[in-house]
Amino acid sequence: MTKSTKRILICSVGFILIMLFIYFSSIFSTFVSAYYDSEPVTAETHLKDLREFKNSFENSMQVSTADNINEIAIKKLQYVFDLIDEKLLSKDPSSISIEDLDRISFESKMTRNVLFSEKIYMSPFSEEHKFISDFQKKLLVLENIIYKLKQEKLNQE
Structure with a gap:
């Protein structure tokens, strides 16, 4: 090789x-992330x-009869509560990678499916049914925001 x-x-x-x-977010960077800071x-x-x-x-659930369907509903909705409580409602700023966005999007879709399957067993006029419907809409908005974030990050590269 020459000089x-x-x-x-x-x-x-x-x-x-x-x-x-x-x-860190340059085209040469191996770690691409976004920062999220929620409003307190x-x-x-x-x-x-x-x-x-909750x-x-x-x-x-305590008022209704204890049967197998209620136990399944409680287990499924406990998964939803954990997802929301721990991962999506952080008060501190956090760095989110593309892989984290993919995981959150997947969990959001699975949560929507769980909520949809549980809505079948509820009265359409109950408070829980209305809350679940509103929450499903919010999960769709979250999925759209994640999609837009991923597109912005990928277009920067």
């Missing part, structure tokens, strides 16, 4: 390393609504 070839190679490697160090008021409001729904749901 000019070595210089070009060293400069190229140095440039890429500097770009990786300075710009919004997160607290959603947590309050979630707790109210209490209402548990009370309605």
Whole structure:
């Protein structure tokens, strides 16, 4: 290799390393992420609504007869509560990678399916039924936001 070839190679490697160090979302970066910072008021409001729904749901399950369907409903909705409580309503800013967005989108779709299957057993005029319908709409909005975020991040590359 000639001296000019070595210089070009060293400069190229140095440039890429500097770009990786300075710009995490550059086209040369191996770690692409987005930052999410929720509004504290919004997160607290959603947590309050979630707790109210939990209490209402548990009370309605205690009043109704204990059968196999209710046990399945409780197990499925406990999964939904954990998803919302722990992962989606964080009050602290967090870095989210494309893989995390894919996982959240998948879990959102699965949650919508679980809620849809549980809505069948509820009275269409009950408070829980209305809450689940509203929540399914919000999950669809979340999936659209995730899709747009992924498209923006992929278009930046």
